[in-house]
Amino acid sequence: MSDKKDFFDSIDDFFTQLNEKEVSEKIHKGVNTLNKMPDKVNDALKNKGYDNIKEFLQGEFTDKKTQRPTVRPKRLRDFPSRTAFVEDALTNVQYEIKYRGYYKEGHQQALSYVKSILPQYTYDLDRLGKRLKLEIKEIRQTHHKGKDAYTNGYLNGCEFVLKAIHQSKIVLMRQILTEMNMQNA
């Protein structure tokens, strides 16, 4: 009987301890931390360039190297202007694993910003190129100590557009030369 009493006493003591403020606070904290964990894990994944755990597992356990989004050359099509080429390059950009998450958000932010100001540079696209170079310089100077994934994505987005602008010049020059040769023939 006394042993049973001791056992129940110890259980009562245990629950009394649990009900104490300090302990209940610690339990609350633990539960909150557990609740925030999925967000923190998600945040960490996005910073690494993944959208979810599945992509993380795919990325970390494969040998296949991934690369940043690149301007895909469109050799089988004529463009009416350099702006049309750049607009085409800005649509359907592919993001490989390790270049998603916050990096992708920053990259797409840069592309949508350029899309909104592109109509103003229809006549002379090189002016847009100069503007982007200044912006890239500014970002590098502001973030010379280190860039987060979003900023890195934004910076790469601006560089992506610069490459598209450069390629547009080469493609249109080729078109002009072809047309001149056809005219001559």
Place this chain on the structure above:
Amino acid sequence: MKKAIGMICLILSIILCISSLFLGNTLPLMAMTGGIGICLLICGIFLVRNKSKVKIKKAVLKKIAAYFSESQKFALNDNIAFLLSKDHYQNLEDIDVLYKGNKVCTLNEFGDYYPEEYAPMLDQLIDSLQKKPVKETISEEENQDILTQFTDKINEYNIAIVDESISNDLYKTCALLKQLHVLQTHYPKINAKYTKLTEYYLPILCEILENYTRLNRTQKNSEELLQLEEKLRKSVLLINEAIKNITSSLFEEEKMNLNADMSVLETLLKKDGLIEDEMNLEQLNAMMKE
């Protein structure tokens, strides 16, 4: 990048060559160091030198210069045109190549990207220039449309601008553009300053106005906005000044001709003895009163 590596090679080669001189006692080591230095020197020179430019015949350049000293634009066909981007032609860098009305590059850039096809391309251009000796300028209709478009655009942005001084300056801009539009009908000669106005300055002003109105909607009374307003005020004043200068440059030639004609008339009258030499203004006024 190539030039940077080339410079590093040159510097290393100098250091190695000098240090090899101090290794007098150990002949093989001296020879090896000197040899490496000379190799680095050759690599550095090779990397640093400019890539050979495409050679263009002088006759070709002369013909292009002759054409663009008189004309501003040449349309090869419906899609391709060549436009002089500055007041006077100096070199191929001053000629913009347009495709369907939009600039692609300057003419000399074809030499940088397609060096093998550059010379034949210029020969073809010369042939076409010789076939079409008629001077080509931007059509009046195109011109007038552009000015009207810009005036309408600026008026649209002005509606959204609250600041009175900026608004008044923009009204002035529209008035100056309308004046320019009217004068164009009497003095249709288009110069490079005018082309720059319609193709660079006015589009940039419209871009600034668009950004300002967008920012004004979202960030009212912010410090950034106040700074932007100050810059916008200055930009509009500068554009107004530029338009005034361009307007007066339209009839510069006529002004010069008029001055010359008046001087010739005075000389003839003096020569015929119909007026006294060095007649001053007071004497002239006295004669007129009589």
